[in-house]
Amino acid sequence: MATMFSTPTTATTAEIVSYDPATGQEIGRAPSVTAEEVRRAVARARAAQGEWAARSFAERGRVVLRAREIVLAGMDQIASLISRESGKPVAEALAMELVPTLDLMRYFAHRAGRLLKPEKLDLGQYNLMGRSSEIVYRPLGVVGIIAPWNFPWAIPLGEVVMALMAGNGVVLKPSELTPLTGLKIGEVFARAGLPEGLLAVVTGEGPTGAALVEAGVDKIMFTGSVATGRRVAEAAARHLVPCVLELGGKDPMLVLADADLEAAASAAVWGAFANSGQSCASVERCYVHESIAAKFTARVVEITRRLKQDVGTREGTDVGAMSSERQLCIVEEHVRDAIGRGAQVLIGGGRGAAGQLFHQPTVLAGVDHSMAVMREETFGPVLPLMTFETEDEAIRLANDSPYGLTASVWTRDIARGRRLARHIEAGTVMVNEVLYTHGIAQTPWGGVKDSGIGRTHGRLGLLELVSPRHIHTNRLARFHDLWWFNYTPQAAELFRGLARRFTSGSLLQTSRLLPQMLRRFRERRG
Numbered sequence: 124m125a126t127m128f129s130t131p132t133t134a135t136t137a138e139i140v141s142y143d144p145a146t147g148q149e150i151g152r153a154p155s156v157t158a159e160e161v162r163r164a165v166a167r168a169r170a171a172q173g174e175w176a177a178r179s180f181a182e183r184g185r186v187v188l189r190a191r192e193i194v195l196a197g198m199d200q201i202a203s204l205i206s207r208e209s210g211k212p213v214a215e216a217l218a219m220e221l222v223p224t225l226d227l228m229r230y231f232a233h234r235a236g237r238l239l240k241p242e243k244l245d246l247g248q249y250n251l252m253g254r255s256s257e258i259v260y261r262p263l264g265v266v267g268i269i270a271p272w273n274f275p276w277a278i279p280l281g282e283v284v285m286a287l288m289a290g291n292g293v294v295l296k297p298s299e300l301t302p303l304t305g306l307k308i309g310e311v312f313a314r315a316g317l318p319e320g321l322l323a324v325v326t327g328e329g330p331t332g333a334a335l336v337e338a339g340v341d342k343i344m345f346t347g348s349v350a351t352g353r354r355v356a357e358a359a360a361r362h363l364v365p366c367v368l369e370l371g372g373k374d375p376m377l378v379l380a381d382a383d384l385e386a387a388a389s390a391a392v393w394g395a396f397a398n399s400g401q402s403c404a405s406v407e408r409c410y411v412h413e414s415i416a417a418k419f420t421a422r423v424v425e426i427t428r429r430l431k432q433d434v435g436t437r438e439g440t441d442v443g444a445m446s447s448e449r450q451l452c453i454v455e456e457h458v459r460d461a462i463g464r465g466a467q468v469l470i471g472g473g474r475g476a477a478g479q480l481f482h483q484p485t486v487l488a489g490v491d492h493s494m495a496v497m498r499e500e501t502f503g504p505v506l507p508l509m510t511f512e513t514e515d516e517a518i519r520l521a522n523d524s525p526y527g528l529t530a531s532v533w534t535r536d537i538a539r540g541r542r543l544a545r546h547i548e549a550g551t552v553m554v555n556e557v558l559y560t561h562g563i564a565q566t567p568w569g570g571v572k573d574s575g576i577g578r579t580h581g582r583l584g585l586l587e588l589v590s591p592r593h594i595h596t597n598r599l600a601r602f603h604d605l606w607w608f609n610y611t612p613q614a615a616e617l618f619r620g621l622a623r624r625f626t627s628g629s630l631l632q633t634s635r636l637l638p639q640m641l642r643r644f645r646e647r648r649g
């Protein structure tokens with residue numbers, strides 16, 4: 124397999140450097156792949172794709188399962204690499220990146236064939252006319268995947284597996300902050316025996332991603348910020364290249380008065396501070412019923428106080444470093460803005476002691492929707508708490524956002540939770556859960572409003588990676604269609620009858636047209 128890391132050409136003039144955000148040390152370098160090399164990678168993937176698409180699902184699945192064995196065998200080294208490049212604790216790299224992808228690899232390796240089985244359509248009365256229709260799912264060709272740094276393994280790897288299982292070639296552009304993890308994905312598949320050129324990993328900064336959108340791919344799967352997502356969508360539109368956009372979030376958590384307070388408090392802390400709050404589905408706003416707010420807040424602060432913040436590769440670390448100075452500055456700005464507008468810091472509030480790129484897990488009270496911390500994506504370890512009185516108010520607050528990725532409702536009354544969930548504008552609403560459904564291979568992932576367009580994961584996600592083709596068959600071709608030429612007065616009268624009776628969907632009504640139909644057949648023959 125030709126990954127750009129293994130076959131850099133002389134046209135590669137620059138490199139990107141990968142740093143450990145917790146220590147500032149250089150981890151390694153990767154080529155900054157040029158637009159010309161990206162085009163060549165797409166061409167190579169296209170050349171390899173035909174033979175790959177001709178293989179059965181079982182054959183493709185065997186390669187994915189071999190890759191899975193390689194990941195399992197190298198699990199600890201991979202988790203350590205993810206931790207060093209992104210700053211997250213090794214334990215979290217295992218739980219939130221390795222476990223879900225190992226599960227996803229098994230699932231799609233075994234299930235893609237069944238999920239993409241040709242589908243027969245019910246054509247109603249047309250079936251009685253000897254017609255049948257089926258949908259078959261063909262691979263798209265070459266899929267371009269552009270990935271962020273916050274889940275540098277799980278996000279791109281999951282999409283690579285789904286795209287390959289659907290029969291596509293893939294060119295992956297990992298984030299410039301985590302290029303080595305991206306290259307690792309290429310290496311795993313190369314060792315698993317993927318056909319040469321079918322998967323390429325093109326490392327680089329924004330321009331390499333922009334070049335991929337322009338390089339003649341058949342679809343772009345983009346995950347990243349709203350601002351970049353808009354640019355990608357505009358560029359893709361110019362080439363009529365479809366794209367899936369997985370963008371930002373400002374996910375609300377609603378804690379109703381009857382919630383299991385202990386579980387909800389722990390969930391809020393994990394949902395807000397896992398990955399240092401740098402998850403698109405982090406709990407970014409927490410609304411608590413006023414009757415339990417004091418107790419809930421006290422528990423949240425207590426649990427937060429026990430968290431151990433340190434370098435991600437040290438054992439026992441709960442909260443690691445943030446991934447970049449730029450992101451940390453946004454977090455500081457949101458906290459500053461909130462304090463300036465009257466919010467109180469209950470714990471945390473500034474940079475952590477562990478090193479340069481650490482921000483303390485921070486709990487804020489007294490917040491409102493005029494503050495940036497309640498309106499814009501913070502993407503850091505900040506948990507703002509706000510109270511509500513009624514269900515309607517809670518829903519109004521949850522929906523008062525340009526984003527709609529995930530949300531959660533906490534209540535002991537499951538039926539009530541599900542009822543509320545239907546009123547919340549989000550791609551996923553969880554009842555008594557937070558954050559984790561990206562890790563379930565079977566469930567669709569994606570947002571509404573500014574959180575994006577399209578889905579990944581589950582059958583809906585797999586369908587984004589294929590082209591549905593409709594095959595229509597007429598088994599009674601010797602009876603010429605009644606609506607073909609020529610349009611005699613008798614024909615026009617029959618068409619009026621069809622309009623009135625056939626379109627009612629009732630066989631009885633249509634049967635009343637039989638004499639007219641027979642006349643039309645005779646007229647044709649004569």
Ligand code: NAD
Pocket residue numbers: 269270271272273274278296297298299327328329330331332333334336346347348349350351352354355368369370371372402403404500502528569570574575
């Ligand atoms: P980003 O938008 O800065 O970058 C994402 C990727 O796009 C990177 O690989 C980058 O190099 C590339 N890129 C930059 N400019 C480009 C251009 N003009 N054309 C094509 N590609 C370009 O995002 P980020 O900072 O890496 O990631 C954080 C963001 O991602 C957050 O907003 C977060 O919410 C979002 N995110 C969303 C999901 C989701 O599933 N909805 C998941 C994870 C992260």
